[in-house]
Amino acid sequence: MATDRKSIRGGVTAPLGFRASAVGCGIKDASVERLDLALIISDEPVVAAATFTTNKVKAAPVRVSALHLRKSNVKAIIANSGNANACTGPQGIADARTMARVVARQLGILQREVLVCSTGMIGLPMPMARIEPKIPDLVQRLSPRLANGSDVAHAIMTSDTRPKEVAVEIEIDGKPVRIGACAKGAGMIDPNMATMLCFITTDAAIGKAELQRAVTDSVERSFNRITIDGDMSTNDTVTVFANGASGAKRITSGTKEAEKFTKALTHVMVKLAKMIVADGERVTKFVDVRVRGAATYHHARLIAEAVAKSSLCKCSWNGEDANWGRIMDAIGYSGARIREETIDIYFDGVAAARNGMAADTPVSKLRAVVKKHAFTINIDLHLGEANYNVYTSDLSPEYVDFNRSEYSMWKKAQIEGTENDE
Amino acid sequence: MATDRKSIRGGVTAPLGFRASAVGCGIKDASVERLDLALIISDEPVVAAATFTTNKVKAAPVRVSALHLRKSNVKAIIANSGNANACTGPQGIADARTMARVVARQLGILQREVLVCSTGMIGLPMPMARIEPKIPDLVQRLSPRLANGSDVAHAIMTSDTRPKEVAVEIEIDGKPVRIGACAKGAGMIDPNMATMLCFITTDAAIGKAELQRAVTDSVERSFNRITIDGDMSTNDTVTVFANGASGAKRITSGTKEAEKFTKALTHVMVKLAKMIVADGERVTKFVDVRVRGAATYHHARLIAEAVAKSSLCKCSWNGEDANWGRIMDAIGYSGARIREETIDIYFDGVAAARNGMAADTPVSKLRAVVKKHAFTINIDLHLGEANYNVYTSDLSPEYVDFNRSEYSMWKKAQIEGTENDE
Numbered sequence: 062m063a064t065d066r067k068s069i070r071g072g073v074t075a076p077l078g079f080r081a082s083a084v085g086c087g088i089k090d091a092s093v094e095r096l097d098l099a100l101i102i103s104d105e106p107v108v109a110a111a112t113f114t115t116n117k118v119k120a121a122p123v124r125v126s127a128l129h130l131r132k133s134n135v136k137a138i139i140a141n142s143g144n145a146n147a148c149t150g151p152q153g154i155a156d157a158r159t160m161a162r163v164v165a166r167q168l169g170i171l172q173r174e175v176l177v178c179s180t181g182m183i184g185l186p187m188p189m190a191r192i193e194p195k196i197p198d199l200v201q202r203l204s205p206r207l208a209n210g211s212d213v214a215h216a217i218m219t220s221d222t223r224p225k226e227v228a229v230e231i232e233i234d235g236k237p238v239r240i241g242a243c244a245k246g247a248g249m250i251d252p253n254m255a256t257m258l259c260f261i262t263t264d265a266a267i268g269k270a271e272l273q274r275a276v277t278d279s280v281e282r283s284f285n286r287i288t289i290d291g292d293m294s295t296n297d298t299v300t301v302f303a304n305g306a307s308g309a310k311r312i313t314s315g316t317k318e319a320e321k322f323t324k325a326l327t328h329v330m331v332k333l334a335k336m337i338v339a340d341g342e343r344v345t346k347f348v349d350v351r352v353r354g355a356a357t358y359h360h361a362r363l364i365a366e367a368v369a370k371s372s373l374c375k376c377s378w379n380g381e382d383a384n385w386g387r388i389m390d391a392i393g394y395s396g397a398r399i400r401e402e403t404i405d406i407y408f409d410g411v412a413a414a415r416n417g418m419a420a421d422t423p424v425s426k427l428r429a430v431v432k433k434h435a436f437t438i439n440i441d442l443h444l445g446e447a448n449y450n451v452y453t454s455d456l457s458p459e460y461v462d463f464n465r466s467e468y469s470m471w472k473k474a475q476i477e478g479t480e481n482d483e
Numbered sequence: 484m485a486t487d488r489k490s491i492r493g494g495v496t497a498p499l500g501f502r503a504s505a506v507g508c509g510i511k512d513a514s515v516e517r518l519d520l521a522l523i524i525s526d527e528p529v530v531a532a533a534t535f536t537t538n539k540v541k542a543a544p545v546r547v548s549a550l551h552l553r554k555s556n557v558k559a560i561i562a563n564s565g566n567a568n569a570c571t572g573p574q575g576i577a578d579a580r581t582m583a584r585v586v587a588r589q590l591g592i593l594q595r596e597v598l599v600c601s602t603g604m605i606g607l608p609m610p611m612a613r614i615e616p617k618i619p620d621l622v623q624r625l626s627p628r629l630a631n632g633s634d635v636a637h638a639i640m641t642s643d644t645r646p647k648e649v650a651v652e653i654e655i656d657g658k659p660v661r662i663g664a665c666a667k668g669a670g671m672i673d674p675n676m677a678t679m680l681c682f683i684t685t686d687a688a689i690g691k692a693e694l695q696r697a698v699t700d701s702v703e704r705s706f707n708r709i710t711i712d713g714d715m716s717t718n719d720t721v722t723v724f725a726n727g728a729s730g731a732k733r734i735t736s737g738t739k740e741a742e743k744f745t746k747a748l749t750h751v752m753v754k755l756a757k758m759i760v761a762d763g764e765r766v767t768k769f770v771d772v773r774v775r776g777a778a779t780y781h782h783a784r785l786i787a788e789a790v791a792k793s794s795l796c797k798c799s800w801n802g803e804d805a806n807w808g809r810i811m812d813a814i815g816y817s818g819a820r821i822r823e824e825t826i827d828i829y830f831d832g833v834a835a836a837r838n839g840m841a842a843d844t845p846v847s848k849l850r851a852v853v854k855k856h857a858f859t860i861n862i863d864l865h866l867g868e869a870n871y872n873v874y875t876s877d878l879s880p881e882y883v884d885f886n887r888s889e890y891s892m893w894k895k896a897q898i899e900g901t902e903n904d905e
Contacts (some may be wrong), residue, residue, distance in 0.1 A: 118815025118823050118839075148823070150840040183808025184841050286689050290794040372712040372794070372878075373886055380887025386605025389570050393540025401540050401570070417540075418572040419606050456794075458880035464795055465802025 072226030074210035075241035076264035078306030082202035083216035089143030096216035114297035121153035122177040137458035140178040214243035234311035246337030268307035283330035289341035343459035360397035367395035375456035383427035385413035494630035494648030498686035500728030504624035505638035518638035528583030532695040540706035544577035544599040557596040562600040636665035659732035668759030688727035705752035711763035765881035769857040782819035783800035783871035789817035797878035805849035807835035
């Protein structure tokens with residue numbers, strides 16, 4: 062069945078009936094020209110599903126969007142990078158609403174039919190004076206061209222070094238159905254229900270309950286399995302818009318088509334999730350931590366996450382050092398049930414530890430694996446049947462350097478001339 | 484009452500009736516000369532209490548020592564740095580037992596009266612051929628001199644840049660009573676019941692139950708409140724030996740003397756805990772994260788630990804950047820009950836955020852605090868009466884660099900000439 066899913070070009074405008082655009086407003090810094098405000102709209106009515114951050118500190122746009130999703134059939138998303146509109150109080154809520162209202166007015170739709178997503182610095186007021194005047198231009202540029210979807214992928218980037226777009230095509234009852242997506246990541250990546258920003262469009266016809274089920278499932282197998290720095294963002298949002306424009310028959314629960322659609326959606330999300338880790342801030346390694354043989358799924362997950370988040374494990378991968386003792390240490394403090402004496406650890410299938418002790422593999426063989434850009438760590442507990450995996454990265458001196466100083470600099474860039482502050 | 488506690492010189496040999504010594508065996512690297520094997524003994528019978536790591540992967544000496552403590556009245560400790568004797572299987576247990584047996588035979592005491600503590604690299608076999616022959620010399624050098632206590636503090640260092648010794652004197656019923664201690668830390672520091680190695684001696688007379696209560700209390704207020712890298716070691720041990728050699732009357736539960744003794748013990752542990760954080764691997768900042776106004780003690784703790792462990796908060800402190808948005812983010816994902824709108828954040832009393840939003844303090848004023856070597860972050864939730872604090876450090880590019888490569892190098896140093904491995 063997997064064979065009739067094919068990769069296609071483009072992102073959010075790859076499915077039929079979606080238009081997109083992006084403009085530059087200088088949100089982060091008035092003097093820097095880059096795309097930082099994006100719009101996606103479906104011409105047809107949309108069935109929407111979403112997952113939001115579980116961080117209790119929620120950005121204003123997350124609050125506004127969650128309300129709009131509950132109250133209405135949304136059909137458009139306005140998104141910006143450069144400012145998270147988080148910890149901005151009542152003014153932040155007013156600004157998020159204004160973004161929805163102005164774009165809705167231009168589009169001739171209702172304010173509550175528009176979702177708002179923001180990503181960037183926490184705690185700075187939105188430069189609405191630079192954003193609002195650009196919205197007519199944003200609406201003017203709307204187009205179904207693939208290049209416009211790509212503009213959106215560029216406009217939501219912050220510390221990302223490359224845009225992240227995926228699109229696939231499947232067949233539902235003989236008719237082609239497309240799923241297109243873009244995402245941004247790079248920092249504050251530690252998933253819980255959803256992480257980062259990800260916009261997915263599809264021209265499939267599908268009911269709301271079945272779409273939400275597919276989204277929740279797919280997020281659990283993708284974005285909830287990645288970690289870069291262990292910090293979970295205030296703005297994480299994954300949205301999926303399904304508009305039925307393919308003309309294919311409606312996907313209903315429990316059918317072969319529902320399964321095929323969910324698999325394709327999971328495939329799209331896993332691809333984006335891996336792209337996010339691979340483009341993590343100053344990352345040099347992509348590491349798949351796979352735990353098997355755990356007593357329960359929960360225990361397998363505890364171990365995979367402890368290893369994937371351990372500063373010392375991540376430092377050793379950066380140093381291309383097969384330091385399996387640090388992996389054992391993290392397994393030990395993960396909280397999972399283990400028996401030290403039955404634990405095996407492999408790097409790409411090469412044994413580093415057997416029965417909780419050093420295997421007799423020469424260090425040079427292990428080092429050859431850790432020198433690769435991407436490798437897998439297999440941890441076998443020999444206690445049961447449960448498995449779990451997490452995609453993660455190394456921790457580099459450059460990551461720390463990159464994240465040393467931000468607030469003072471950004472604040473200075475944003476308020477220049479407006480406040481008596483150095 | 485605090486006024487009659489005074490700091491005195493020395494460490495574990497400051498109290499009466501304790502002798503100590505240290506020698507160099509080249510445990511980590513045969514070609515490097517430094518003290519790495521230490522011995523502490525009480526001439527009088529000892530009442531002992533201890534806390535051990537809660538990591539489920541436990542080093543061989545932790546297993547052996549816990550057994551000896553349960554079965555016997557211990558009176559001596561042999562400790563080494565350079566090799567953790569962890570993940571070393573049955574041979575590791577045999578080696579730890581051999582260390583206890585050989586030292587006991589030399590001292591004319593029972594094997595089970597000796598505790599064994601090791602710290603260093605995980606997963607390498609103990610170089611017993613270099614350790615055993617040095618034990619007679621170690622016993623020969625035993626002396627109650629303050630310098631010998633100091634030798635022990637040096638001998639247990641790994642990545643520590645300076646030894647950590649504390650001693651105080653209090654009065655119990657008119658007689659002077661002393662508490663002396665040394666500790667090692669620097670890396671894999673994230674406490675749970677106990678962390679790192681810490682040896683404490685006292686010439687107080689005290690019952691076992693009361694001593695254990697005092698130790699558990701003091702550990703909870705000191706070593707359980709520090710974090711450097713969030714990785715919890717396999718070898719953590721805190722031991723307290725009380726030998727009654729002061730001649731002061733026996734301290735019993737619920738008395739003024741018991742309170743005074745516990746306070747002094749807590750003081751010693753907090754001082755060592757702070758020294759450990761301040762000497763964390765490549766640390767440049769000492770940060771006291773204080774949470775107040777939480778609904779419960781548990782919630783206050785969740786928040787203090789989330790902020791203290793956040794990679795992004797730690798990076799910003801390294802960059803001397805008052806990025807309070809990252810603190811808000813960590814508060815939000817800590818799992819604690821909060822109301823974003825009532826959260827205030829201060830840096831050494833200077834408001835960074837009020838009511839969940841930026842305070843109107845100029846950035847330059849906040850930056851002046853973060854530029855200091857040590858500062859306090861106060862987080863007020865305005866929800867209740869519960870408080871908690873954690874001592875932590877920044878995360879530096881140099882920390883990552885320092886921890887990039889270790890295993891290959893150490894393994895090479897240890898096995899040179901013995902195996903056909905690069």
